[in-house]
Amino acid sequence: MNPQRRLTVRVARIWRQTPHILAFELTHPWGRPLPGYEAGAHIDVHMPGGFSRQYSLALAPPAAAPVMSYLIGVKREAASRGGSASMHERVRTGDLLAVSAPRNTFPLCPQAAQHLLLAGGIGITPLLAMAQALAARGANFRLCVFARSREHLAFADALRAPALAPRLRLHLDQGEAAERIDLHALLAERAPGAQLYLCGPGGFMQAVRDAARHWPEDALHAEYFAAPADADQSAGQPFTLRLAQRGISVPVAADQSAVDALRQVGIDIPVSCQQGLCGSCVVPGDGAGAEHHDFCLTASERQTRLALCCARAKGQELVLQL
Ligand code: FES
Secondary structure: OOOOOEEEEEEEEEEEEEOOEEEEEEEOOOOOOEOOOOOOOEEEEEEOOOEEEEEEOOOOOOOOOOEOEEEEEEEOOOOOOOHHHHHHHOOOOOOEEEEEOOEOOOOOOOOOOEEEEEEEHHHHHHHHHHHHHHHHOOOOEEEEEEEOOHHHOOOHHHHOOOOOHHHEEEEEOOOOHHHOOOHHHHHOOOOOOEEEEEEOOHHHHHHHHHHOOOOOHHHEEEEOOOOOOOOOOOOOOOEEEEEOOOOEEEEEOOOOOHHHHHHHOOOOOOOOOOOOOOOOOEEEEOHHHEEOOOOOOOOOHHHOEEEOOOOEEOOOEEEEOO
């Protein structure tokens, strides 16, 4: 299904997970199946006030049955720009919301010998689905969840399920020494074929990346909530986009994104986050000739694909397979 297509869903249930996190169960308004997805996928939620935000789907899809609901967790951010506040304060059970079809920019590596999943706070949502999917297929995995305290642990019931509990390690900031995980010790050695998946707030992501500096870039898979504060996604030098399949060239000004330049000539590239996070704007092209400023493509994907909302040419021209 085209992930840009909007669906209407009903808010079937809202319930509190932690002092700052609510869970929302979304269903088809007439009880029909929803588009399927893979663990790690997210949806765009269009909410009251005109806000749109991406939320990961928190449960693995059923293996042999239609998807009848989507579950998301929404943290009320203290510095909310409106999105999480709208979900917490304006959305009620029974409301209809527009959402995108699920899109997965954070997939599991099917061939990995071992999976290490690190979740910080609300970052548990995609990793819970991934852990459930791995447990269902009997894969070798560990799930490490970092929370401030047990009171701040979201989806605790799902984490206690027999399929996950033996694979779970909890880190509680306010817990005893035995309830802490030393990231450097955890990541000191990489088991052969191990893949590392991380999702959480900016400080957590940086701490994991620092502790995993010696891991190969292609073994790290990260889902960011927002571009890191030090991300350089600003404008740069002007360049030209060459659209190989159309046989045309489009100039991109220094203060313009490639997406905006293409829109000016009538070519609409779908966008959502416009921060290099969601993968909506990824197109095929000469990735080796690009400066990549996204957080959704791996090093090998960047060879042949670009997130156009923030990619720029290394030189004077960037070739796209469009
Ligand atoms: S619009 Fe989200 S990655 Fe470009």
